[in-house]
Amino acid sequence: MEKRFVYMDHAATTYVKPEVLEAMMPYFTENFGNPSSVYTFSRKSKKAIEEAREKVAKALNALPDEIFFTGGGSEADNWAIKGVAFANRDKGNHIITTKIEHHAVLHACEYLEKIGFEITYLDVDEYGMVNIDELKKAITDRTILITIMFANNEIGTIQPIAEIGKIARERGIIFHTDAVQAVGNVKIDVKEMNIDLLSLAAHKFYGPKGVGALYIRKGVKIDNLIHGGGQEKGKRAGTENLPGIVGLGKAIELATQDIDGHNERIKKLRDRLLNGIMEKIPYTRLNGHPEKRLPGNINVSFKFIEGESLLLLLDQFGICASTGSACSSGSLDPSHVLLAIGLPHEIAHGSLRLTLGDLNTEEDVDYVLSVLPNIVQRLREMSPLYEKFIKGEI
Amino acid sequence: MEYSDKVMEHFINPRNVGEIPDADGIGEVGNPKCGDMMKIYLKIEDNIIKDVKFKTFGCGAAIASSSMATELIKGKTLEEAWNLTNKAVAEALGGLPAVKMHCSVLAEEAIHKAINDYRIKNGLEPWEDRFSNSEHDHHE
Numbered sequence: 001m002e003k004r005f006v007y008m009d010h011a012a013t014t015y016v017k018p019e020v021l022e023a024m025m026p027y028f029t030e031n032f033g034n035p036s037s038v039y040t041f042s043r044k045s046k047k048a049i050e051e052a053r054e055k056v057a058k059a060l061n062a063l064p065d066e067i068f069f070t071g072g073g074s075e076a077d078n079w080a081i082k083g084v085a086f087a088n089r090d091k092g093n094h095i096i097t098t099k100i101e102h103h104a105v106l107h108a109c110e111y112l113e114k115i116g117f118e119i120t121y122l123d124v125d126e127y128g129m130v131n132i133d134e135l136k137k138a139i140t141d142r143t144i145l146i147t148i149m150f151a152n153n154e155i156g157t158i159q160p161i162a163e164i165g166k167i168a169r170e171r172g173i174i175f176h177t178d179a180v181q182a183v184g185n186v187k188i189d190v191k192e193m194n195i196d197l198l199s200l201a202a203h204k205f206y207g208p209k210g211v212g213a214l215y216i217r218k219g220v221k222i223d224n225l226i227h228g229g230g231q232e233k234g235k236r237a238g239t240e241n242l243p244g245i246v247g248l249g250k251a252i253e254l255a256t257q258d259i260d261g262h263n264e265r266i267k268k269l270r271d272r273l274l275n276g277i278m279e280k281i282p283y284t285r286l287n288g289h290p291e292k293r294l295p296g297n298i299n300v301s302f303k304f305i306e307g308e309s310l311l312l313l314l315d316q317f318g319i320c321a322s323t324g325s326a327c328s329s330g331s332l333d334p335s336h337v338l339l340a341i342g343l344p345h346e347i348a349h350g351s352l353r354l355t356l357g358d359l360n361t362e363e364d365v366d367y368v369l370s371v372l373p374n375i376v377q378r379l380r381e382m383s384p385l386y387e388k389f390i391k392g393e394i
Numbered sequence: 395m396e397y398s399d400k401v402m403e404h405f406i407n408p409r410n411v412g413e414i415p416d417a418d419g420i421g422e423v424g425n426p427k428c429g430d431m432m433k434i435y436l437k438i439e440d441n442i443i444k445d446v447k448f449k450t451f452g453c454g455a456a457i458a459s460s461s462m463a464t465e466l467i468k469g470k471t472l473e474e475a476w477n478l479t480n481k482a483v484a485e486a487l488g489g490l491p492a493v494k495m496h497c498s499v500l501a502e503e504a505i506h507k508a509i510n511d512y513r514i515k516n517g518l519e520p521w522e523d524r525f526s527n528s529e530h531d532h533h534e
Binding site for chain 1: 397402405406408413416422426427429430431432433449450451452453454456457466
C-alpha cells in the first residue's frame, strides 16, 4: 500500500475546521476592538463573545451567565479546583478525585495537599471505572469538592457522571468534571447530570488551541484564579481571546449538533481498526472499557515491545499515534492511568493509543492495519522478552 | 526531545540484530519493568570479538545504542571492547537526549556482562565494572 499521512491522535489535539477558522478570521483583522472599550466599534467584539457564550451554554444545557472563557482546559481545571477549595475552606478541607485524572487535575490536587487540604484519590477497576460505593464511603462531613473526569484521555473510559452528580447534590458537595475529552463525543446536560462545574477545551473538538471554558453553576462559591481587570463579570481577568472564543463557539455548535451521527461514523471506523488489530496481532490486550468508551478511542498493549519505538516506526510510515510508555515522556514510570487499571509496568510500556476523528477514512484504517502488524512483529523479533516467551522461559 | 539523524538511522536499520546460538559470552541487562532490556551475544576467537548480535526491548535510543555499540566492538580485542564507554557510544550516535543517556549505559553494561560471562566460563577472573553500583541503579 502506498505511504500516506494518517493522523490518529485526535485526543491530543484536532485540526481547526474550515468553518471555524472562517468564523474567527474577521476578529483578527477587521473587528479587533477590545470588548471592554466603550466606542461603537468594540460592540461587535462584545457581541461576538456573547454569541459564543450562548452557543456553549446551549451545548451543555446551561445558562449563558454560567459560562466563563479561559485560556484552555488546564486553566479551567485549575480554576475549578483551587477556586472551590479556597472559597469553601470554612466548610471543610477534603476533596475527592480519582487516580486517573488528567495532570491538570492531579497536580492541582497535589498542590492543595501541600498547603493543608486532604485529597482522596479513588481507585478505578480494571476498565478504569470509578466504584460508586467507594465514592460514597470516601465522603466525609469535611468534603467540599468531588472532581471526576467525564471521559479519560488515555483509555477513553466514560464515567457514570449523572450518578456521581446525584450523589454529590444529595450530600451538598460541589461536583466538578473535566469534560475536555467528552465534549462532542458524549451528550452533556449539566442540569440533568447535576454538574456544578465543567471544564472544556476548544482544540479537542476542532476549535483553536489556547481557549477553553469553565461552566460554573449559578450559586457555586468559587474564588478567582486570574486576578486583574473586570472581564468575564469580574471572575476571569485578561483581555478576551476574541478570535479564539468565537472559534470555540462555532466549534462547539458544530460538534454538538449531531453527536449520534458523528459517533456512529467514528465508532464504525474504530471498531474496524480495533477488530483488525486484535485479529492480526497476537498477545494484544485492549485497555479501557469495552463499551463505555469514547467513540474514537483505541488503547491496546502489545506484549514484549516498547511504545516509543513503536511510535517512531509508525511515524516512518506517516502514522501519528501516542503511547503510555515512560520512554516517550522522559519519566521512569509509564502512564499513571495504565498503572491504575492494574497493568504491570512492562505491559504499560507497550501501549499504543490511536484516537480517530473526523478526517479519518476506511482507507486510513486499512493502511494502519497493513503497516502495524509488521511493525509489531519487527520489534518483537528484536525483543529479548519475545525470545524468552517463544523459548518458554517466561 | 528529538533524536539525531544517526540515532534514527541506527534505529530504523539496526545492525547486528539477532542471536548467536553457540555464543561464547552472553550479557543481559536492564529490566522490562523500566521499559528497557538488552541482551548481547559474543563470538570470541583468540581474544577477538569475531561476531556480535543483540536483542533489545526498549525505546529508539536503546535500540540505536545497541546497534552502535555492537558495531563499535566488532573485530576488537576484549580489552578494547571493555574500554568502550557509554559516552563513546552516545558520541558515535551524534549525541543522545539527556533523559536517554541511560540507554548508552545499558549498552556498555551489556558488553561488560557478556565479556565477564565469557571470562567466567573460561575460568578467568571477571573484570570489575565501573558501573557496579552507580548510574543504572533505577533498573534494580
